Amino acid sequence: xxxxxxxxxxxxxxxxxxxxxxxxxxxxxxxxxxxxxxxxxxxxxxxxxxxxxxxxxxxxxxxxxxxxxxxxxxxxxxxxxxxxxxxxxxxxxxxxxxxxxxxxxxxxxxxxxxxxxxxxxxxxxxxxxxxxxxxxxxxxxxxxxxxxxxxxxxxxxxxxxxxxxxxxxxxxxxxxxxxxxxxxxxxxxxxxxxxxxxxxxxxxxxxxxxxxxxxxxxxxxxxxxxxxxxxxxxxxxxxxxxxxxxxxxxxxxxxxxxxxxxxxxxxxxxxxxxxxxxxxxxxxxxxxxxxxxxxxxxxxxxxxxxxxxxxxxxxxxxxxxxxxxxxxxxxx
Amino acid sequence: xxxxxxxxxxxxxxxxxxxxxxxxxxxxxxxxxxxxxxxxxxxxxxxxxxxxxxxxxxxxxxxxxxxxxxxxxxxxxxxxxxxxxxxxxxxxxxxxxxxxxxxxxxxxxxxxxxxxxxxxxxxxxxxxxxxxxxxxxxxxxxxxxxxxxxxxxxxxxxxxxxxxxxxxxxxxxxxxxxxxxxxxxxxxxxxxxxxxxxxxxxxxxxxxxxxxxxxxxxxxxxxxxxxxxxxxxxxxxxxxxxxxxxxxxxxxxxxxxxxxxxxxxxxxxxxxxxxxxxxxxxxxxxxxxxxxxxxxxxxxxxxxxxxxxxxxxxxxxxxxxxxxxxxxxxxxxxxxxxxxxxxxxxxxxxxxxxxxxxxxxxxxxxxxxxxxxxxxxxxxxxxxxxxxxxxx
Ligand SMILES: Cc1cc2nc3c(=O)[nH]c(=O)nc-3n(C[C@H](O)[C@H](O)[C@H](O)COP(=O)(O)OP(=O)(O)OC[C@H]3O[C@@H](n4cnc5c(N)ncnc54)[C@H](O)[C@@H]3O)c2cc1C
Numbered sequence: 001x002x003x004x005x006x007x008x009x010x011x012x013x014x015x016x017x018x019x020x021x022x023x024x025x026x027x028x029x030x031x032x033x034x035x036x037x038x039x040x041x042x043x044x045x046x047x048x049x050x051x052x053x054x055x056x057x058x059x060x061x062x063x064x065x066x067x068x069x070x071x072x073x074x075x076x077x078x079x080x081x082x083x084x085x086x087x088x089x090x091x092x093x094x095x096x097x098x099x100x101x102x103x104x105x106x107x108x109x110x111x112x113x114x115x116x117x118x119x120x121x122x123x124x125x126x127x128x129x130x131x132x133x134x135x136x137x138x139x140x141x142x143x144x145x146x147x148x149x150x151x152x153x154x155x156x157x158x159x160x161x162x163x164x165x166x167x168x169x170x171x172x173x174x175x176x177x178x179x180x181x182x183x184x185x186x187x188x189x190x191x192x193x194x195x196x197x198x199x200x201x202x203x204x205x206x207x208x209x210x211x212x213x214x215x216x217x218x219x220x221x222x223x224x225x226x227x228x229x230x231x232x233x234x235x236x237x238x239x240x241x242x243x244x245x246x247x248x249x250x251x252x253x254x255x256x257x258x259x260x261x262x263x264x265x266x267x268x269x270x271x272x273x274x275x276x277x278x279x280x281x282x283x284x285x286x287x288x289x290x291x292x293x294x295x296x297x298x299x300x301x302x303x304x305x306x307x308x309x310x311x312x313x314x315x316x317x318x319x320x321x322x323x324x325x326x327x328x329x330x331x332x
Numbered sequence: 333x334x335x336x337x338x339x340x341x342x343x344x345x346x347x348x349x350x351x352x353x354x355x356x357x358x359x360x361x362x363x364x365x366x367x368x369x370x371x372x373x374x375x376x377x378x379x380x381x382x383x384x385x386x387x388x389x390x391x392x393x394x395x396x397x398x399x400x401x402x403x404x405x406x407x408x409x410x411x412x413x414x415x416x417x418x419x420x421x422x423x424x425x426x427x428x429x430x431x432x433x434x435x436x437x438x439x440x441x442x443x444x445x446x447x448x449x450x451x452x453x454x455x456x457x458x459x460x461x462x463x464x465x466x467x468x469x470x471x472x473x474x475x476x477x478x479x480x481x482x483x484x485x486x487x488x489x490x491x492x493x494x495x496x497x498x499x500x501x502x503x504x505x506x507x508x509x510x511x512x513x514x515x516x517x518x519x520x521x522x523x524x525x526x527x528x529x530x531x532x533x534x535x536x537x538x539x540x541x542x543x544x545x546x547x548x549x550x551x552x553x554x555x556x557x558x559x560x561x562x563x564x565x566x567x568x569x570x571x572x573x574x575x576x577x578x579x580x581x582x583x584x585x586x587x588x589x590x591x592x593x594x595x596x597x598x599x600x601x602x603x604x605x606x607x608x609x610x611x612x613x614x615x616x617x618x619x620x621x622x623x624x625x626x627x628x629x630x631x632x633x634x635x636x637x638x639x640x641x642x643x644x645x646x647x648x649x650x651x652x653x654x655x656x657x658x659x660x661x662x663x664x665x666x667x668x669x670x671x672x673x674x675x676x677x678x679x680x681x682x683x684x685x686x687x688x689x690x691x692x693x694x695x696x697x698x699x700x701x702x703x704x705x706x707x708x709x710x711x712x713x714x715x716x717x718x719x720x721x722x723x724x
Binding site for chain 2 (some may be wrong): 131168171308311312321
């Protein structure tokens with residue numbers, strides 16, 4: 001057993017960390033979605049190719065790479081479509097002709113794919129709607145999972161695609177998408193690939209949450225050291241110390257479950273990711289709430305990364321049914 | 333011992349019910365239900381305040397010598413409970429609940445005559461200027477200076493977290509009139525006309541996107557000495573009196589229970605963990621309601637407030653936060669919408685996914701985090717409880 005990063009993995013982590021550190025600090029973190037230019041720049045650095053399977057022309061990085069990259073994104077509280085566009089949709093198109101049309105553009109950060117659950121095929125055409133499609137306003141195409149469970153690709157240019165913007169709590173833009181007799185191209189997903197895609201997307205989200213937890217804790221510890229009330233740093237009050245210490249235990253427990261999920265053998269991965277989701281989402285939200293509380297009034301504003309971080313954590317921790325759905329799955 | 337209402341109290345409750353049924357328009361109810369912050373938005377609040385004033389029930393919690401209806405503690409509670417169940421708007425408390433009682437308790441006759449009627453008609457809208465950037469939990473360290481110059485104080489300083497200051501035209505503020513004595517002894521309580529030269533209000537956006545909070549800059553504002561309440565140096569005692577009203581002046585549980593019941597209707601049937609959380613919150617709120625009732629029944633029978641009354645704001649914060657978190661979870665992805673448009677009931681709102689209640693859930697969750705911060709943080713409350721109730 002070995003928990004150290006390989007040289008290549010450390011390089012990836014350092015590259016992402018440097019890239020994000022140039023763009024984000026406490027005043028810019030989670031202020032809004034990452035700009036298309038920055039996203040493209042990450043694509044040019046080869047990051048998305050690294051996380052894409054070889055069948056789709058990528059470099060086939062695995063769960064550990066997903067964890068490393070996502071945790072850095074979370075640490076910077078960067079708001080990106082990584083989990084769904086790259087990990088979920090990127091794998092959904094891997095075995096189909098769609099990979100030729102979209103794969104390169106996706107990996108270069110030139111085009112976004114969004115995941116849209118909803119709609120049904122009627123006479124060969126897709127009809128219906130997907131209520132909230134993350135990044136659905138910007139998506140060039142949609143990977144649709146129909147009500148019958150089939151995966152299809154829909155070009156965003158199709159005249160039957162109607163989008164209405166829906167702003168989400170982290171400031172990202174989703175879309176309510178209606179499909180009005182839209183042409184949909186069936187996707188052939190290699191066996192096991194879809195389950196793996198979902199597991200990796202889930203892993204990416206919990207890794208982002210762990211990164212965000214680490215940042216929120218760091219920012220809070222800095223703040224309580226520097227904020228004075230009653231003539232001394234509030235960090236000198238034992239209550240404050242204990243609460244920070246408790247936050248630290250949540251972070252470390254979360255990191256443990258994250259590592260366990262990222263390093264699980266493939267057959268154990270789905271359960272390990274579910275277990276991580278079952279714990280980390282709630283731990284992250286509790287930690288973010290404590291960070292707000294220890295910042296007093298400053299915590300509830302939009303001015304600090306703390307309040308905005310709470311919004312990002314709320315969204316990530318509640319996706320796909322959040323911890324509640326994950327715990328129900330484990331109990332079943 | 334018994335908990336039953338007397339026939340007179342039951343009749344009173346019917347009267348309140350009938351009034352609310354007749355006076356709460358669908359617009360007012362909708363405005364109240366889709367409010368994302370702590371207090372109703374100004375358009376809703378103004379309308380409701382005028383209706384209550386016309387009925388003579390606006391200052392229901394003031395004693396009759398101050399113009400109140402002379403209700404007993406239990407009558408006030410019945411009124412609050414009925415308002416909550418009917419879904420009435422929550423009026424901003426800075427005037428009615430905070431400075432009003434200060435004025436009728438500590439004010440001169442001239443101050444009462446001038447300010448109390450204008451407060452009731454909403455000609456004066458009040459904001460609370462206590463906190464400063466360096467003085468939150470440690471309020472007594474406040475640094476806003478008021479220097480006597482003939483019939484005026486010249487006031488300079490920086491207030492922060494001033495709720496609804498952008499809608500207000502009057503500010504009540506704690507200022508330091510004597511820097512040479514113990515911090516608590518050098519503080520005075522001033523009423524400041526916000527139209528005076530030198531007053532500047534700057535918005536602070538909340539994480540929810542709501543604009544409730546402000547900074548207020550005071551730059552050599554000339555405040556007449558006649559607008560000081562109480563003696564010079566008495567400001568801290570007045571502030572303590574006011575904060576007791578802020579934390580415990582009315583009951584919290586009725587609104588929480590009513591909101592929870594309304595939410596349960598819009599959330600639909602809950603299962604599993606969500607059902608479990610809803611039951612726990614319900615029980616906590618019922619217990620809080622009984623705790624609040626115990627205290628006010630004791631007061632009605634002439635006893636001094638028990639230190640247990642210090643627990644209610646703390647508990648209400650936790651339960652309120654639990655309720656708003658439950659709503660976000662119960663609405664699923666639809667509960668994660670957060671439009672930038674305000675207010676949530678206006679025509680400007682984008683069409684909600686799910687229901688309007690789902691659309692407002694995330695904003696309410698975020699704003700509810702402030703419950704454990706404003707009016708004294710939960711940590712400070714726990715310290716007070718340890719001292720007052722347990723002698724620690
Ligand atoms: C939504 C909202 C509305 C408000 N409206 C108003 C208003 O209208 N007018 C007004 O004057 N003020 C208002 N306030 C300000 C409010 O009263 C202060 O935020 C509050 O007193 C806390 O002060 P602070 O924000 O400076 O936090 P701090 O005092 O800096 O506290 C930071 C953290 O340290 C903890 N802490 C501090 N001291 C101790 C201690 N001795 N022991 C243990 N823990 C400690 C606190 O509990 C908190 O967790 C409002 C605040 C909010 C959030």
